[in-house]
Structures are given as C-alpha cells and as structure tokens.
Amino acid sequence: MFSEVEKEFLLKHRICRLATVSAGGQPHNVPVGYAFDGERFYVTTDYGTRKLKNLRQNRRVALLVDIPKKPRRAVMVQGSVDLLESGAEFEEAAGFVAEQRGWRRWREGEQVVLKITPAKKSSWGLEG
16 A cells, blocks of 8 residues: 555654544544554554544544655555454554564553554655
C-alpha cells in the first residue's frame, strides 16, 4: 500500500495524530507515539483513555503523520483497529513497539496495543 518514499517518511517520524469517534459521533483527536512495520501502525494506550473507550465502540480510525511547516509533507490513513490485550499477538506487538520506540516492554494488563490496519491512504509533499 505504501511507496518506498512513504515508508521511509513514516519510519523516520515518531508522533502521529490519531482520530477516533465515540458511539455518539463525537470526534476525538490526540497526538500519540507510534511504531510502523511497513504495513501497519502500532500504538499503545492506557486503560481508561477516551480513545480506548471510543475504539471499544467504533474500531475505525484516521491517523496523520505530518510536517506542518513548508514544504508540507504528510501521510494520512484511514483504517480499523484490533485491540491487543493479551496472548501471543499482544506479546509480539508489545515487543515490537518497545524495540522500535526504545520504550520498556509493556506487560498484559498495563497497556493495550492498538494494531491499526490501513484501508485507505493519501499523501502529499512526498515523491513516489
């Protein structure tokens, strides 16, 4: 889905803006750290956050990685989220996030890993 230029851009950055929507249609947009494996994005979140509450009701998200200064460059994706809270997939994802971000590895019950699978993407200011 992503060109090599887009992948390079996404791997170089560490913060994105993650938008979720409540069951009642109220948007919520926050900056979060992310890890990227070339196809999917991984974000960790605390239990009790608004974004997690929203995602339990509506698994669709939008994510933006951008440089707002000229020349503006960005990659925006829309997709869906799998909530990883335990098991082998959680362990693998938590390890990947910790390794890529240089964070400590979260254990089950401490954080939820959001595995974001893009369905659509657009980019601007990037070649490729």
